[in-house]
Amino acid sequence: MSDALLPSQFSDLERYAATWCLPTERQRFAQRIASTMDEMQAFYDAFFPRAEEAITYCEKFPLDEMPEDAQRLLQLLYSLVMVSFPVEVWRQPHVPDSGAAYLDLVLEPTP
Amino acid sequence: MAQPRTAGSGTGFPKPAEGSWTAHYPELGTEPLSYEDSVSPKFYQLERQAIFKRAWLNVGRVEQLPRNGSYFTKELAVANTSIVVVRGKDGKVRAFHNICRHRGNKLVWTDFPREETSGNCRHFVCKYHGWRYELDGSCSFVQQESEFFDLDKKDYGLVPVHCDVWGGFIFVNLDAQPQQTLRDFLGPMINAIEDYPYDKMTERFYYRAEVGANWKLFLDAFQEFYHAPVLHAKQSPVSARPEVQAAGYEGLHYQLDGPHRLVSTTTGRGWLMAPEDLKPMERVTRSGLFGAWDAPEIGELPSGLNPGGSKWWGQDSFQIWPNFVILFWERGWYLTYHYWPTSHNTHLFEGNLYFVPARNARERLAHEMAAVTFKEFALQDGNTLEATQIMLESRVVKAFPLNDQEILCRHLHKVTADWVDDYKRKRAEA
Numbered sequence: 001m002s003d004a005l006l007p008s009q010f011s012d013l014e015r016y017a018a019t020w021c022l023p024t025e026r027q028r029f030a031q032r033i034a035s036t037m038d039e040m041q042a043f044y045d046a047f048f049p050r051a052e053e054a055i056t057y058c059e060k061f062p063l064d065e066m067p068e069d070a071q072r073l074l075q076l077l078y079s080l081v082m083v084s085f086p087v088e089v090w091r092q093p094h095v096p097d098s099g100a101a102y103l104d105l106v107l108e109p110t111p
Numbered sequence: 112m113a114q115p116r117t118a119g120s121g122t123g124f125p126k127p128a129e130g131s132w133t134a135h136y137p138e139l140g141t142e143p144l145s146y147e148d149s150v151s152p153k154f155y156q157l158e159r160q161a162i163f164k165r166a167w168l169n170v171g172r173v174e175q176l177p178r179n180g181s182y183f184t185k186e187l188a189v190a191n192t193s194i195v196v197v198r199g200k201d202g203k204v205r206a207f208h209n210i211c212r213h214r215g216n217k218l219v220w221t222d223f224p225r226e227e228t229s230g231n232c233r234h235f236v237c238k239y240h241g242w243r244y245e246l247d248g249s250c251s252f253v254q255q256e257s258e259f260f261d262l263d264k265k266d267y268g269l270v271p272v273h274c275d276v277w278g279g280f281i282f283v284n285l286d287a288q289p290q291q292t293l294r295d296f297l298g299p300m301i302n303a304i305e306d307y308p309y310d311k312m313t314e315r316f317y318y319r320a321e322v323g324a325n326w327k328l329f330l331d332a333f334q335e336f337y338h339a340p341v342l343h344a345k346q347s348p349v350s351a352r353p354e355v356q357a358a359g360y361e362g363l364h365y366q367l368d369g370p371h372r373l374v375s376t377t378t379g380r381g382w383l384m385a386p387e388d389l390k391p392m393e394r395v396t397r398s399g400l401f402g403a404w405d406a407p408e409i410g411e412l413p414s415g416l417n418p419g420g421s422k423w424w425g426q427d428s429f430q431i432w433p434n435f436v437i438l439f440w441e442r443g444w445y446l447t448y449h450y451w452p453t454s455h456n457t458h459l460f461e462g463n464l465y466f467v468p469a470r471n472a473r474e475r476l477a478h479e480m481a482a483v484t485f486k487e488f489a490l491q492d493g494n495t496l497e498a499t500q501i502m503l504e505s506r507v508v509k510a511f512p513l514n515d516q517e518i519l520c521r522h523l524h525k526v527t528a529d530w531v532d533d534y535k536r537k538r539a540e541a
Binding site for chain 1: 318
Protein backbone atom coordinates (compact mmCIF):
# COMPACT_ATOMS: atom_id res chain seq x y z
CA MET A 1 0.00 0.00 0.00
CA SER A 2 1.37 3.36 -0.95
CA ASP A 3 0.33 6.97 -0.51
CA ALA A 4 -0.30 7.26 -4.23
CA LEU A 5 -2.82 9.92 -5.22
CA LEU A 6 -3.28 8.72 -8.78
CA PRO A 7 -4.17 5.35 -10.35
CA SER A 8 -1.05 3.19 -10.59
CA GLN A 9 -0.72 3.39 -14.38
CA PHE A 10 -0.18 7.15 -13.94
CA SER A 11 2.41 6.82 -11.17
CA ASP A 12 4.96 8.78 -13.23
CA LEU A 13 2.69 11.82 -12.80
CA GLU A 14 2.62 11.57 -9.01
CA ARG A 15 5.17 14.36 -8.71
CA TYR A 16 2.58 16.80 -10.11
CA ALA A 17 -0.39 15.48 -8.16
CA ALA A 18 0.12 17.35 -4.89
CA THR A 19 0.34 20.66 -6.73
CA TRP A 20 -2.25 20.23 -9.46
CA CYS A 21 -4.96 17.85 -8.16
CA LEU A 22 -7.23 20.70 -7.08
CA PRO A 23 -11.01 20.33 -6.84
CA THR A 24 -12.10 23.89 -7.73
CA GLU A 25 -11.43 26.22 -10.62
CA ARG A 26 -10.60 28.98 -8.16
CA GLN A 27 -7.75 26.87 -6.76
CA ARG A 28 -6.51 25.86 -10.21
CA PHE A 29 -6.53 29.45 -11.44
CA ALA A 30 -4.67 30.60 -8.31
CA GLN A 31 -2.09 27.83 -8.79
CA ARG A 32 -1.59 28.90 -12.39
CA ILE A 33 -1.01 32.53 -11.41
CA ALA A 34 1.38 31.45 -8.63
CA SER A 35 3.42 29.19 -10.95
CA THR A 36 6.33 29.98 -13.21
CA MET A 37 6.20 29.20 -16.92
CA ASP A 38 8.93 26.59 -16.42
CA GLU A 39 6.85 24.79 -13.84
CA MET A 40 3.74 24.79 -16.00
CA GLN A 41 5.67 23.82 -19.12
CA ALA A 42 7.17 20.82 -17.28
CA PHE A 43 3.73 19.69 -16.06
CA TYR A 44 2.24 20.18 -19.52
CA ASP A 45 5.07 18.35 -21.28
CA ALA A 46 4.79 15.40 -18.91
CA PHE A 47 1.02 15.10 -18.95
CA PHE A 48 -0.17 16.29 -22.37
CA PRO A 49 1.05 13.17 -24.24
CA ARG A 50 -0.90 11.03 -21.77
CA ALA A 51 -4.07 13.13 -21.68
CA GLU A 52 -6.06 10.87 -23.99
CA GLU A 53 -5.05 7.84 -21.93
CA ALA A 54 -6.16 9.63 -18.76
CA ILE A 55 -9.51 10.61 -20.28
CA THR A 56 -10.06 7.01 -21.39
CA TYR A 57 -9.26 5.82 -17.87
CA CYS A 58 -11.64 8.30 -16.20
CA GLU A 59 -14.57 7.78 -18.53
CA LYS A 60 -14.85 4.11 -17.56
CA PHE A 61 -16.66 5.25 -14.41
CA PRO A 62 -20.01 6.97 -13.99
CA LEU A 63 -19.21 10.58 -13.12
CA ASP A 64 -20.84 10.44 -9.71
CA GLU A 65 -19.21 7.14 -8.76
CA MET A 66 -15.58 7.76 -9.61
CA PRO A 67 -13.01 6.29 -7.22
CA GLU A 68 -10.98 8.97 -5.47
CA ASP A 69 -7.80 8.33 -7.44
CA ALA A 70 -9.71 8.67 -10.71
CA GLN A 71 -11.34 11.87 -9.45
CA ARG A 72 -7.88 13.25 -8.77
CA LEU A 73 -6.77 12.23 -12.25
CA LEU A 74 -9.75 14.14 -13.64
CA GLN A 75 -8.75 17.15 -11.54
CA LEU A 76 -5.28 16.85 -13.02
CA LEU A 77 -6.89 16.97 -16.48
CA TYR A 78 -8.78 20.13 -15.47
CA SER A 79 -5.45 21.61 -14.46
CA LEU A 80 -3.98 20.62 -17.80
CA VAL A 81 -6.77 22.61 -19.46
CA MET A 82 -5.97 25.50 -17.12
CA VAL A 83 -2.24 25.59 -17.91
CA SER A 84 -2.81 25.02 -21.62
CA PHE A 85 -3.59 28.71 -22.06
CA PRO A 86 -0.34 30.01 -20.56
CA VAL A 87 1.65 27.25 -22.28
CA GLU A 88 0.02 27.06 -25.70
CA VAL A 89 -1.18 30.62 -26.15
CA TRP A 90 0.02 33.37 -23.82
CA ARG A 91 3.60 32.37 -22.92
CA GLN A 92 2.88 33.94 -19.54
CA PRO A 93 0.68 32.95 -16.58
CA HIS A 94 -1.73 35.89 -16.87
CA VAL A 95 -4.13 36.64 -19.68
CA PRO A 96 -2.39 39.54 -21.47
CA ASP A 97 -3.83 42.99 -20.78
CA SER A 98 -6.17 41.57 -18.17
CA GLY A 99 -4.52 43.63 -15.42
CA ALA A 100 -6.78 43.88 -12.40
CA ALA A 101 -9.73 42.23 -14.14
CA TYR A 102 -10.98 39.08 -12.49
CA LEU A 103 -13.83 36.67 -13.02
CA ASP A 104 -14.70 34.43 -10.11
CA LEU A 105 -16.31 31.08 -10.72
CA VAL A 106 -18.67 30.93 -7.76
CA LEU A 107 -20.58 27.80 -8.75
CA GLU A 108 -19.32 24.86 -10.79
CA PRO A 109 -20.32 21.24 -11.42
CA THR A 110 -18.82 18.55 -9.23
CA PRO A 111 -16.79 16.57 -9.96
CA MET B 112 -16.97 58.66 -61.10
CA ALA B 113 -16.53 57.10 -57.71
CA GLN B 114 -19.34 54.93 -56.48
CA PRO B 115 -20.84 55.94 -53.16
CA ARG B 116 -19.51 53.64 -50.50
CA THR B 117 -22.01 51.35 -48.82
CA ALA B 118 -21.30 50.62 -45.20
CA GLY B 119 -19.70 47.24 -44.82
CA SER B 120 -20.12 46.40 -48.48
CA GLY B 121 -17.80 43.66 -49.49
CA THR B 122 -17.81 40.05 -50.43
CA GLY B 123 -19.39 38.83 -47.22
CA PHE B 124 -22.83 37.82 -46.10
CA PRO B 125 -25.93 39.35 -47.65
CA LYS B 126 -27.28 42.56 -46.22
CA PRO B 127 -30.83 43.98 -46.39
CA ALA B 128 -32.02 45.64 -49.60
CA GLU B 129 -31.38 49.09 -48.09
CA GLY B 130 -27.65 48.38 -48.35
CA SER B 131 -26.88 48.10 -44.65
CA TRP B 132 -28.39 46.69 -41.48
CA THR B 133 -28.45 50.16 -39.97
CA ALA B 134 -30.35 51.63 -42.92
CA HIS B 135 -32.86 48.79 -42.59
CA TYR B 136 -33.82 50.40 -39.28
CA PRO B 137 -33.85 54.08 -40.32
CA GLU B 138 -34.93 55.31 -36.87
CA LEU B 139 -31.38 54.52 -35.71
CA GLY B 140 -29.70 57.05 -37.97
CA THR B 141 -26.03 56.81 -38.83
CA GLU B 142 -24.68 59.73 -36.81
CA PRO B 143 -21.69 59.36 -34.50
CA LEU B 144 -22.76 58.40 -30.99
CA SER B 145 -22.28 60.35 -27.79
CA TYR B 146 -21.32 58.20 -24.84
CA GLU B 147 -22.48 60.81 -22.34
CA ASP B 148 -25.11 58.29 -21.20
CA SER B 149 -22.24 56.09 -19.91
CA VAL B 150 -20.26 58.70 -18.00
CA SER B 151 -22.87 60.96 -16.42
CA PRO B 152 -23.80 60.30 -12.77
CA LYS B 153 -26.93 62.37 -13.32
CA PHE B 154 -28.03 60.27 -16.28
CA TYR B 155 -27.41 57.12 -14.24
CA GLN B 156 -29.85 58.34 -11.59
CA LEU B 157 -32.46 58.73 -14.33
CA GLU B 158 -31.74 55.23 -15.67
CA ARG B 159 -32.39 53.73 -12.25
CA GLN B 160 -35.90 55.15 -12.22
CA ALA B 161 -36.72 55.05 -15.90
CA ILE B 162 -35.31 51.63 -16.73
CA PHE B 163 -34.53 49.43 -13.77
CA LYS B 164 -37.68 50.32 -11.83
CA ARG B 165 -39.91 49.91 -14.90
CA ALA B 166 -38.56 47.04 -17.05
CA TRP B 167 -38.90 43.32 -16.41
CA LEU B 168 -35.62 42.01 -14.98
CA ASN B 169 -34.42 38.42 -15.01
CA VAL B 170 -33.21 37.45 -11.55
CA GLY B 171 -32.67 33.71 -11.88
CA ARG B 172 -33.97 30.37 -13.06
CA VAL B 173 -36.53 27.95 -11.65
CA GLU B 174 -33.79 25.33 -11.05
CA GLN B 175 -32.56 27.62 -8.25
CA LEU B 176 -35.88 26.88 -6.50
CA PRO B 177 -35.97 23.07 -6.70
CA ARG B 178 -38.52 22.45 -3.93
CA ASN B 179 -41.43 24.19 -2.24
CA GLY B 180 -39.80 26.44 0.35
CA SER B 181 -36.65 26.99 -1.73
CA TYR B 182 -35.65 30.63 -1.85
CA PHE B 183 -32.85 32.93 -2.97
CA THR B 184 -32.19 36.61 -2.45
CA LYS B 185 -31.10 39.05 -5.14
CA GLU B 186 -29.36 42.33 -4.43
CA LEU B 187 -30.68 45.02 -6.76
CA ALA B 188 -28.46 47.96 -5.88
CA VAL B 189 -29.55 49.71 -9.05
CA ALA B 190 -33.11 49.80 -7.72
CA ASN B 191 -31.98 50.40 -4.16
CA THR B 192 -33.50 47.18 -2.88
CA SER B 193 -32.99 43.50 -2.17
CA ILE B 194 -35.64 40.95 -3.05
CA VAL B 195 -36.34 37.42 -1.91
CA VAL B 196 -37.66 34.97 -4.49
CA VAL B 197 -39.40 31.88 -3.10
CA ARG B 198 -41.33 28.83 -4.24
CA GLY B 199 -44.45 28.63 -2.09
CA LYS B 200 -46.20 25.62 -0.58
CA ASP B 201 -48.45 25.73 -3.65
CA GLY B 202 -45.39 25.51 -5.95
CA LYS B 203 -45.85 29.07 -7.20
CA VAL B 204 -42.82 31.37 -7.52
CA ARG B 205 -43.25 34.74 -5.78
CA ALA B 206 -40.99 37.69 -5.08
CA PHE B 207 -41.00 40.16 -2.20
CA HIS B 208 -38.95 43.11 -1.11
CA ASN B 209 -36.55 41.69 1.45
CA ILE B 210 -37.63 43.90 4.33
CA CYS B 211 -39.34 43.14 7.63
CA ARG B 212 -42.51 45.16 8.08
CA HIS B 213 -41.78 45.85 11.74
CA ARG B 214 -38.75 48.12 11.77
CA GLY B 215 -37.15 47.61 8.40
CA ASN B 216 -34.52 44.96 9.05
CA LYS B 217 -33.40 42.99 6.05
CA LEU B 218 -35.44 39.82 6.39
CA VAL B 219 -33.36 37.11 4.70
CA TRP B 220 -29.57 37.13 4.86
CA THR B 221 -26.74 35.00 6.19
CA ASP B 222 -23.71 36.37 8.02
CA PHE B 223 -23.18 39.34 5.72
CA PRO B 224 -26.16 41.64 5.13
CA ARG B 225 -24.95 42.78 1.70
CA GLU B 226 -24.40 39.28 0.31
CA GLU B 227 -26.89 37.12 -1.52
CA THR B 228 -28.03 33.88 0.04
CA SER B 229 -30.24 30.90 -0.73
CA GLY B 230 -31.76 27.93 1.04
CA ASN B 231 -34.95 26.17 1.99
CA CYS B 232 -37.39 27.06 4.75
CA ARG B 233 -40.98 26.66 5.95
CA HIS B 234 -41.36 30.35 6.70
CA PHE B 235 -39.22 33.46 7.09
CA VAL B 236 -38.37 34.72 10.58
CA CYS B 237 -36.83 38.14 11.10
CA LYS B 238 -33.55 37.95 13.03
CA TYR B 239 -34.34 41.15 14.91
CA HIS B 240 -37.66 40.65 16.79
CA GLY B 241 -38.87 37.33 15.47
CA TRP B 242 -41.72 38.44 13.24
CA ARG B 243 -42.70 35.53 11.00
CA TYR B 244 -43.89 35.48 7.39
CA GLU B 245 -45.38 32.62 5.39
CA LEU B 246 -44.01 31.76 1.94
CA ASP B 247 -46.94 33.64 0.36
CA GLY B 248 -45.75 36.76 2.18
CA SER B 249 -48.47 36.94 4.84
CA CYS B 250 -47.41 37.88 8.34
CA SER B 251 -48.23 34.97 10.67
CA PHE B 252 -46.58 35.85 13.96
CA VAL B 253 -45.78 39.02 15.86
CA GLN B 254 -43.71 38.75 19.02
CA GLN B 255 -45.71 40.13 21.99
CA GLU B 256 -48.50 41.15 19.67
CA SER B 257 -50.62 42.52 22.53
CA GLU B 258 -48.02 45.20 23.20
CA PHE B 259 -48.83 46.86 19.85
CA PHE B 260 -51.58 49.37 19.21
CA ASP B 261 -54.41 48.34 16.90
CA LEU B 262 -52.09 46.11 14.90
CA ASP B 263 -53.69 43.67 12.46
CA LYS B 264 -51.18 41.16 11.04
CA LYS B 265 -53.17 41.12 7.80
CA ASP B 266 -51.90 44.64 7.14
CA TYR B 267 -48.27 43.67 7.59
CA GLY B 268 -47.48 41.12 4.91
CA LEU B 269 -44.26 41.35 2.92
CA VAL B 270 -44.29 43.91 0.12
CA PRO B 271 -44.81 41.92 -3.09
CA VAL B 272 -42.84 42.43 -6.29
CA HIS B 273 -44.43 41.58 -9.64
CA CYS B 274 -43.02 38.23 -10.68
CA ASP B 275 -43.52 35.94 -13.66
CA VAL B 276 -41.75 32.95 -15.22
CA TRP B 277 -40.85 32.57 -18.90
CA GLY B 278 -38.94 29.57 -20.25
CA GLY B 279 -37.95 28.76 -16.67
CA PHE B 280 -36.42 32.25 -16.24
CA ILE B 281 -37.79 34.19 -13.26
CA PHE B 282 -38.46 37.86 -13.99
CA VAL B 283 -39.49 40.62 -11.62
CA ASN B 284 -40.80 44.11 -12.23
CA LEU B 285 -40.37 46.76 -9.55
CA ASP B 286 -42.96 49.14 -10.98
CA ALA B 287 -46.07 49.62 -8.82
CA GLN B 288 -48.09 48.72 -11.90
CA PRO B 289 -46.02 47.31 -14.79
CA GLN B 290 -46.94 48.89 -18.10
CA GLN B 291 -46.84 45.52 -19.88
CA THR B 292 -47.16 41.86 -19.01
CA LEU B 293 -43.88 39.96 -19.19
CA ARG B 294 -44.77 38.32 -22.50
CA ASP B 295 -45.95 41.57 -24.05
CA PHE B 296 -42.71 43.16 -22.86
CA LEU B 297 -40.59 40.38 -24.39
CA GLY B 298 -42.40 40.55 -27.73
CA PRO B 299 -42.47 38.12 -30.67
CA MET B 300 -38.73 37.78 -31.32
CA ILE B 301 -37.93 36.77 -27.74
CA ASN B 302 -41.10 34.76 -27.15
CA ALA B 303 -40.10 32.60 -30.12
CA ILE B 304 -37.20 31.17 -28.07
CA GLU B 305 -39.23 30.33 -24.96
CA ASP B 306 -39.40 26.66 -25.94
CA TYR B 307 -35.65 26.06 -26.06
CA PRO B 308 -34.82 23.01 -23.87
CA TYR B 309 -33.35 25.13 -21.05
CA ASP B 310 -34.64 22.58 -18.54
CA LYS B 311 -32.31 19.91 -19.96
CA MET B 312 -29.23 22.11 -19.45
CA THR B 313 -28.76 22.05 -15.73
CA GLU B 314 -24.97 21.73 -15.51
CA ARG B 315 -24.03 25.27 -14.60
CA PHE B 316 -20.86 27.34 -14.36
CA TYR B 317 -21.62 30.68 -12.68
CA TYR B 318 -19.10 33.54 -12.91
CA ARG B 319 -19.18 36.97 -11.29
CA ALA B 320 -17.02 40.05 -11.45
CA GLU B 321 -17.22 43.69 -10.56
CA VAL B 322 -16.28 45.71 -13.61
CA GLY B 323 -15.06 49.31 -13.59
CA ALA B 324 -17.25 50.45 -16.43
CA ASN B 325 -20.79 51.57 -17.12
CA TRP B 326 -23.14 48.61 -17.60
CA LYS B 327 -23.86 49.54 -21.23
CA LEU B 328 -20.19 49.36 -22.19
CA PHE B 329 -20.05 45.65 -21.40
CA LEU B 330 -23.30 45.09 -23.26
CA ASP B 331 -21.71 46.88 -26.20
CA ALA B 332 -18.59 44.72 -25.92
CA PHE B 333 -20.56 41.48 -26.25
CA GLN B 334 -23.08 42.70 -28.83
CA GLU B 335 -20.60 43.40 -31.57
CA PHE B 336 -17.91 41.03 -32.80
CA TYR B 337 -16.08 43.62 -34.88
CA HIS B 338 -13.54 43.59 -31.99
CA ALA B 339 -13.01 39.84 -31.98
CA PRO B 340 -10.34 39.40 -34.68
CA VAL B 341 -8.28 42.21 -33.08
CA LEU B 342 -8.72 42.10 -29.30
CA HIS B 343 -8.64 38.32 -29.23
CA ALA B 344 -6.05 37.90 -32.00
CA LYS B 345 -3.57 36.14 -29.78
CA GLN B 346 -6.11 33.43 -29.01
CA SER B 347 -5.84 32.21 -32.58
CA PRO B 348 -2.96 29.90 -33.40
CA VAL B 349 -0.09 31.87 -34.92
CA SER B 350 -0.61 30.29 -38.34
CA ALA B 351 -4.20 31.52 -38.49
CA ARG B 352 -3.74 35.06 -37.14
CA PRO B 353 -3.16 37.07 -40.33
CA GLU B 354 -6.10 35.35 -41.96
CA VAL B 355 -8.41 35.94 -39.01
CA GLN B 356 -7.55 39.61 -38.74
CA ALA B 357 -7.72 40.28 -42.48
CA ALA B 358 -11.09 38.58 -42.76
CA GLY B 359 -12.48 40.91 -40.11
CA TYR B 360 -15.95 40.22 -38.94
CA GLU B 361 -19.42 40.26 -40.41
CA GLY B 362 -22.59 39.26 -38.62
CA LEU B 363 -24.91 36.87 -40.41
CA HIS B 364 -28.07 38.57 -39.32
CA TYR B 365 -29.18 41.48 -37.16
CA GLN B 366 -32.70 41.98 -35.92
CA LEU B 367 -34.42 44.49 -33.66
CA ASP B 368 -37.77 44.00 -31.97
CA GLY B 369 -38.89 46.78 -29.67
CA PRO B 370 -36.19 47.31 -27.05
CA HIS B 371 -34.64 43.89 -27.71
CA ARG B 372 -32.04 42.95 -30.29
CA LEU B 373 -30.26 40.01 -31.87
CA VAL B 374 -27.09 39.16 -33.72
CA SER B 375 -26.49 35.81 -35.39
CA THR B 376 -22.98 34.70 -36.28
CA THR B 377 -21.11 31.79 -37.72
CA THR B 378 -19.09 29.48 -35.51
CA GLY B 379 -15.78 27.69 -35.52
CA ARG B 380 -16.12 24.08 -36.56
CA GLY B 381 -13.15 22.51 -34.87
CA TRP B 382 -13.80 19.05 -36.25
CA LEU B 383 -13.41 20.41 -39.79
CA MET B 384 -10.35 22.54 -39.13
CA ALA B 385 -6.75 21.74 -39.90
CA PRO B 386 -4.94 20.52 -36.78
CA GLU B 387 -2.39 23.33 -36.99
CA ASP B 388 -5.20 25.88 -36.77
CA LEU B 389 -6.33 24.47 -33.43
CA LYS B 390 -4.85 24.67 -29.98
CA PRO B 391 -3.48 21.26 -28.99
CA MET B 392 -5.76 21.18 -25.96
CA GLU B 393 -8.76 21.80 -28.25
CA ARG B 394 -7.82 18.71 -30.23
CA VAL B 395 -7.55 16.55 -27.11
CA THR B 396 -10.75 17.77 -25.45
CA ARG B 397 -12.66 18.20 -28.74
CA SER B 398 -13.92 21.48 -27.36
CA GLY B 399 -13.25 25.21 -27.20
CA LEU B 400 -14.92 28.61 -27.10
CA PHE B 401 -17.81 27.41 -29.24
CA GLY B 402 -18.50 24.40 -27.04
CA ALA B 403 -17.93 20.66 -27.18
CA TRP B 404 -17.61 19.48 -30.78
CA ASP B 405 -19.75 16.45 -30.01
CA ALA B 406 -23.14 18.00 -29.36
CA PRO B 407 -25.73 16.43 -27.07
CA GLU B 408 -29.09 15.24 -28.39
CA ILE B 409 -31.52 17.97 -27.39
CA GLY B 410 -34.41 17.42 -29.78
CA GLU B 411 -36.14 19.95 -31.97
CA LEU B 412 -35.19 23.59 -31.51
CA PRO B 413 -37.69 26.47 -31.39
CA SER B 414 -38.42 28.41 -34.57
CA GLY B 415 -37.02 31.57 -33.00
CA LEU B 416 -33.43 30.38 -33.28
CA ASN B 417 -31.52 31.45 -36.39
CA PRO B 418 -34.32 33.84 -37.39
CA GLY B 419 -32.32 34.90 -40.44
CA GLY B 420 -32.44 31.31 -41.69
CA SER B 421 -28.76 31.28 -42.55
CA LYS B 422 -27.13 28.03 -43.56
CA TRP B 423 -23.90 29.24 -41.91
CA TRP B 424 -25.63 29.75 -38.57
CA GLY B 425 -23.54 29.08 -35.49
CA GLN B 426 -24.75 31.38 -32.74
CA ASP B 427 -27.57 33.67 -31.69
CA SER B 428 -27.04 36.37 -29.12
CA PHE B 429 -30.40 37.67 -27.92
CA GLN B 430 -30.01 40.95 -26.06
CA ILE B 431 -33.07 41.21 -23.84
CA TRP B 432 -33.70 44.72 -22.60
CA PRO B 433 -32.34 46.07 -20.39
CA ASN B 434 -29.50 43.92 -19.02
CA PHE B 435 -30.02 40.25 -19.87
CA VAL B 436 -28.44 38.25 -22.70
CA ILE B 437 -29.11 34.69 -23.80
CA LEU B 438 -26.51 33.32 -26.18
CA PHE B 439 -27.13 30.04 -27.97
CA TRP B 440 -24.39 28.06 -29.63
CA GLU B 441 -25.13 25.66 -32.44
CA ARG B 442 -23.45 22.84 -30.46
CA GLY B 443 -26.40 22.56 -28.04
CA TRP B 444 -25.56 24.72 -25.05
CA TYR B 445 -26.24 28.27 -23.97
CA LEU B 446 -24.92 31.12 -21.85
CA THR B 447 -26.54 34.02 -20.07
CA TYR B 448 -25.02 37.38 -19.19
CA HIS B 449 -26.38 39.90 -16.72
CA TYR B 450 -25.08 43.43 -16.16
CA TRP B 451 -26.20 44.91 -12.83
CA PRO B 452 -25.25 48.58 -12.46
CA THR B 453 -23.78 49.63 -9.13
CA SER B 454 -22.92 53.21 -10.12
CA HIS B 455 -22.50 55.25 -13.30
CA ASN B 456 -19.07 53.71 -13.86
CA THR B 457 -19.24 50.29 -12.19
CA HIS B 458 -21.39 47.21 -12.52
CA LEU B 459 -21.59 43.60 -11.48
CA PHE B 460 -21.22 41.15 -14.36
CA GLU B 461 -22.69 37.67 -14.10
CA GLY B 462 -21.99 34.97 -16.69
CA ASN B 463 -23.62 31.56 -16.64
CA LEU B 464 -22.78 28.61 -18.87
CA TYR B 465 -25.41 25.88 -19.12
CA PHE B 466 -24.78 22.39 -20.49
CA VAL B 467 -26.69 19.13 -20.70
CA PRO B 468 -25.16 17.33 -17.69
CA ALA B 469 -22.04 15.38 -18.64
CA ARG B 470 -22.50 11.61 -18.52
CA ASN B 471 -18.83 10.82 -18.15
CA ALA B 472 -15.42 12.37 -17.62
CA ARG B 473 -14.82 12.94 -21.34
CA GLU B 474 -17.96 15.06 -21.69
CA ARG B 475 -17.24 16.86 -18.43
CA LEU B 476 -13.71 17.72 -19.56
CA ALA B 477 -15.09 19.15 -22.81
CA HIS B 478 -17.31 21.45 -20.72
CA GLU B 479 -14.32 22.45 -18.60
CA MET B 480 -12.43 23.41 -21.77
CA ALA B 481 -15.34 25.56 -22.99
CA ALA B 482 -15.69 27.23 -19.57
CA VAL B 483 -11.98 27.96 -19.15
CA THR B 484 -11.80 29.34 -22.70
CA PHE B 485 -14.81 31.56 -22.02
CA LYS B 486 -13.03 33.05 -19.01
CA GLU B 487 -9.82 33.71 -20.97
CA PHE B 488 -11.81 35.75 -23.48
CA ALA B 489 -13.96 37.50 -20.88
CA LEU B 490 -10.89 38.65 -18.93
CA GLN B 491 -9.60 40.37 -22.04
CA ASP B 492 -12.95 42.01 -22.62
CA GLY B 493 -13.33 43.11 -19.00
CA ASN B 494 -10.13 45.10 -18.77
CA THR B 495 -10.71 46.84 -22.08
CA LEU B 496 -13.96 48.17 -20.66
CA GLU B 497 -12.24 49.90 -17.80
CA ALA B 498 -9.81 51.47 -20.25
CA THR B 499 -12.73 52.73 -22.31
CA GLN B 500 -14.56 54.12 -19.29
CA ILE B 501 -11.49 56.03 -18.12
CA MET B 502 -11.07 57.83 -21.40
CA LEU B 503 -14.76 58.42 -22.09
CA GLU B 504 -14.84 60.24 -18.75
CA SER B 505 -12.19 62.63 -20.05
CA ARG B 506 -14.86 63.92 -22.45
CA VAL B 507 -12.04 64.92 -24.78
CA VAL B 508 -13.98 63.29 -27.60
CA LYS B 509 -17.74 63.58 -27.66
CA ALA B 510 -18.84 61.78 -30.81
CA PHE B 511 -17.91 58.27 -31.81
CA PRO B 512 -18.55 56.69 -35.21
CA LEU B 513 -20.24 53.28 -35.19
CA ASN B 514 -20.11 50.99 -38.21
CA ASP B 515 -22.79 48.69 -39.53
CA GLN B 516 -21.50 45.74 -37.45
CA GLU B 517 -22.07 47.89 -34.36
CA ILE B 518 -25.76 48.42 -35.07
CA LEU B 519 -26.77 46.79 -31.79
CA CYS B 520 -24.68 49.25 -29.77
CA ARG B 521 -26.45 52.07 -31.60
CA HIS B 522 -29.81 50.49 -30.78
CA LEU B 523 -29.02 49.98 -27.08
CA HIS B 524 -28.12 53.62 -26.56
CA LYS B 525 -31.18 54.77 -28.50
CA VAL B 526 -33.52 52.57 -26.44
CA THR B 527 -31.88 53.84 -23.27
CA ALA B 528 -32.49 57.44 -24.33
CA ASP B 529 -36.07 56.62 -25.38
CA TRP B 530 -36.90 55.07 -22.00
CA VAL B 531 -35.37 57.95 -20.09
CA ASP B 532 -37.22 60.49 -22.27
CA ASP B 533 -40.48 58.60 -21.80
CA TYR B 534 -39.97 58.60 -18.04
CA LYS B 535 -39.22 62.31 -17.97
CA ARG B 536 -42.26 63.07 -20.09
CA LYS B 537 -44.59 61.00 -17.89
CA ARG B 538 -43.14 62.53 -14.75
CA ALA B 539 -43.74 66.03 -16.17
CA GLU B 540 -47.32 65.11 -17.02
CA ALA B 541 -48.04 63.62 -13.61
